[in-house]
Amino acid sequence: MLAYILRRLLLIVPTLFGIMVINFTVVQVAPGGPVERLIAQIQGIDVGATARLAGTSTGEAPIGNAPKGKAAAESTTSKYRGAQGLDPEFVQHLEKLYGFDKPAHQRFFDMLDNYARFDFGESFFRNRSVVDLVIDKMPVSISLGLWTTLLVYLISIPLGIAKAVRDGLPFDIWTSSVIIVGYAIPGFMFAILLIVLFAGGTFVDIFPLRGLVSENWDTLSWPARILDYFWHLALPVLAMVIGGFASLTMLTKNSFLEEINKQYVVTARAKGLSERRVLYGHVFRNAMLIVIAGFPGAFVGVLFTGALLIEVIFSLDGLGLLGFEAAINRDYPVMFGTLYFFTLLGLLMNLLGDLMYVIVDPRIDFGTRGE
Secondary structure (H helix, E strand, O other): OHHHHHHHHHHHHHHHHHHHHHHHHHHHHOOOOHHHHHHHHHOOOOOOOOOOOOOOOOOOOOOOOOOOOHHHHHOOOOOOOOOOOOOHHHHHHHHHHHOOOOOHHHHHHHHHHHHHOOOOOEOOOOOOEHHHHHHHHHHHHHHHHHHHHHHHHHHHHHHHHHHHHOOOOHHHHHHHHHHHHHHHOOHHHHHHHHHHHHEOOOOOEOOOOOOOOOOOHHHOOHHHHHHHHHHHHHHHHHHHHHHHHHHHHHHHHHHHHHHHOOHHHHHHHHOOOOHHHHHHHHHHHHHOHHHHHOHHHHHHHHHHOOOHHHHHHOOOOOHHHHHHHHHHOOOHHHHHHHHHHHHHHHHHHHHHHHHHHHHHOOOOOHHHOOO
16 A cells, blocks of 8 residues: 555656646747736736736836837837837836746746745735735635535435435435436525525625624634634535535435445345344445545535635635636736645545545555556
8 A cells, every 4th residue: 555655646746747737838828928917007908907916006017117218119019919119128127027038948847846845936916925825815715615515425425325225215306306406506506596585685684795704703702703704604605515415415325226236235134134234334335435535536626616606706715716816817826836736735635535445445455456
């Protein structure tokens, strides 16, 4: 097993490198960039608007006014859209500021060298380090991801087992109707419905719509802080749970049905074992392999990819919103820094998922594969 873990850890390096190469290449050929964005702000034509340059407002140049005069008038062509009329030396200064005075391959390997030392640099437009930004946004995303994943598993596994045991009975049919609703309604649509019903929409105003905690959270007692925290999380987590429990419930049900129909279950029943002993003593371990082992990957998926629209709807400033704004604003240090970190985390979680198979069923030994 130790050799298998070592092989998987070594495989992370080329996998991570390939992912970074592909994404870096795509970004290079995509139109726009930080230099173009800054030029647009200098020219007063910026429409990106989701993030602000450090110490400036929209339309202001963070480096000072662009040089004007004869040199600017002579600059009639540029490789940057909207740069006509700017001094070429000033444009070169902008390129140097963002590192675009170097060829793409050199920028890529310099970036990987820094990332290998976990130096992710500073945001182009927020005047803060990428690490600080991620740390600031992490509580929101961890809260959404952790509680959503736990609730989805706590609901889906018992419900899936109950449906498998009662396959074809009225309980299975009626709960399938609920699952169909979960499949049919996207999480963000259900979030809007919850706002209308419970957050000051057409009906009652019970839950808040902004932030992870109240503004006076620091002045509250610890029991009140805990209640305030869950009060703010109730609607967004509920919206995400509705969007995520259906598929896991059906996966659990199908896994149990597949195991229940196997020969070893018939043999156990023939020996006179109770149905409960057969179900939880024999079937459960085999049926839950794929479900429980997928927990790390499910958590990462909810944490980093599933909460963007929920964060926007409920005004929660988390990692999903940070990544979206970085992509819109061409904030490359945030884009690639978070991509590197979260890809590395995802690969490690995939390894943890494999190890979960061994924890759930010790008979599985990945170390013997290929021998």
